[in-house]
Amino acid sequence: MPNTSRFKDRTEAGEQLGKALREREVDVDMVLAIPRGGLPLGRAVADVLDVPLDIVVASKIGAPGNPEYAIGAVASDGSVWRNESAFRGTGSDEEYFQQEKEKEAENARRKADHYRGERSEPDLAGKTVAVVDDGVATGSTVRACLEMLRKTDADRVVLAVPVGPPDTVRELRELADEVICLETPSSFRGVGQFYERFDQVSDEEAMAYLESSS
Structure with missing residues (x-):
């Protein structure tokens, strides 16, 4: 894929996202990952930024x-x-x-x-939250999640994804306060083509990433 790098796996993509957020001085208070594929990235982003990790589901x-x-x-x-x-x-x-x-x-x-299990929903009042997924194609679930977060008391909602087609990313900018997307290739067939390893993430694996934040 010319001019587009491939991510080794979701964790590496998350580490790069976390660094991008830090370099752009986005003052994130909490990371909200979209299960299941978003949780390995969310864990890495939250660790880089040293903030809590939770979920947003659609x-x-x-x-x-x-x-x-x-x-x-x-x-x-x-x-x-x-x-x-x-x-x-x-x-x-x-x-x-x-x-x-x-x-x-x-x-x-x-x-x-x-x-979440026994954990209550996070208090987002006045916070800057970063919504993280492993990539967007049409972005349908991301859009529903952003619609949900726009109704909360969060101060700012930032979408952070490793890769997505230019048109989708442009449209998502209308739903979030800021969008950070590391790669926007014009030749886009699917998110998985931009990863060397893109295994299915089970519920058990995804929940383990979330548990390690508690």
């Missing part, structure tokens, strides 16, 4: 008959983002979207509760 809303194709996403508090062009192009209707939104919101809530 679930994709799949198209009728094609659940892998996201027509939107919904966060654990019910905040929703809809891809209008995908919604129209797949023949979805409002009834379908609302049903799937409710189902996926409940899935996101359950996931957040499962990951």
